[in-house]
Amino acid sequence: MECRGEAVVEKERIHLRPVTLCDAAPATLHLLPCEVLVNGPAPVGRFFTPAVRQGPDGLQVSFRGRSLRGEEAAVPPGFTGYVMVTEDRGERLKGKQDFSGSSDSDGEGDEQELVEAPESLEREFDRFIGATGSFSSFTLWGLETAPGPDAKVHGALAWPSLAEAIHAQVPED
Template sequence: GKQRIHLRPGSLRGAAPAKLHLLPCDVLVSRPAPVDRFFTPAVRHDADGLQASFRGRGLRGEEVAVPPGFAGFVMVTEEKGEGLIGKLNFSGDAEDKADEAQEPLERDFDRLIGATGSFSHFTLWGLETVPGPDAKVHRALGWPSLAAACLHV
């Protein structure tokens, strides 16, 4: 069914800087991992870029910047029902309370998300080769500037 997703704007202001690695695989675990302890120290910098291994497979990586004018955030969904009592002001600004109609939240329909980290760049990893400019991530990050150019034509 349909759901509404509400952002907790206050979480954006307090989001601590995070180091991100986008791996070319699925990791079927959704809990925090000690990446700084095991993975990050094993990353090697050489003339060919970044190299590491994950579960015995060779990885090649590159640093990717968030497009100018944008910010990256690590978002988490709060548990079902957590904080879903009554009405909330999602504007993040007390002055906007009167302007914005506030609807009651419903446990099975509404989800709240908040930022737990922020980033201006991340490491993109490829299996055995550097992902390069044709990687889907690079194409996706190019969309904002393409859309802006199309709107100003």
Template sequence: MDHGEEAASGSERIHVRSGSLRAAPPATLHLLPCEVLASRPAPVQRFFTPAVRRAADGLQVSFRGRRLRGEEVPVPPGLAGCVLTEEGQGPAGGPPRRDLDRLLGATGSFRHFTLWSLEMLPGPDAKVLRALAWPSLAAAIHAQVPED
């Protein structure tokens, strides 16, 4: 089977360098309710340093003239938060690698992140919060039930 057929069948493998996980420095994360239509490095630290206001009912900040409301979300027990970056993508500005094996390295780690929403607090129905609740729910569903 040539690489084109394997890529078309979805046989891509992702590897994470375990040494990078241990050495990843602490990172500050903000999950914003917007999409950036670019895929390149950006000087985020230079342009995004929010002046967060702590209100009685959560966090508030302005982003490009819009009011955002947010809350700090902890990483659930038993899980680890890490920022992963693909390594070896070829020269900058060049075509992406055509390999089926992708190598990721951790560039940061986190124990919590700030989840932002437009105008109102994210709330328990936020997709991210539901996704973070799934591992403990799955463990409970699949746990051995004691016989009486």
């Protein structure tokens, strides 16, 4: 039964292409304290080459004239981080993006090559994602000061161990 004030929820299923996890190249990641209003591929390596310095209170760098302070954040033990991309409808990933941080390329080939997907039982609301990079740590940046232990990212990274503790078998006394 449908209520009158409810919004229509679109169906969407997301499928992972597991083969992409095996070939995901190591990535160098920086989590910046800003919002980019564009979503899509970009040759970031051509325009963003951070000159990170070790200062007395942690990592330091400037971004667009603003002073940033940072720290390394590690993915929890037993886990691996992946850089994921969504395939366009009717296309499927053929290549990989280069997230290694090297700037040897001239910018060509920074975008993934897409090919037509084979006909299958996919429906219009099916979406596919694949890994283009993997990481075990990343640099977390804050404006003027390092993010510190209260940063939301640290809470998210602590969640797997908290979830394990919550769901662990309680010994009978």
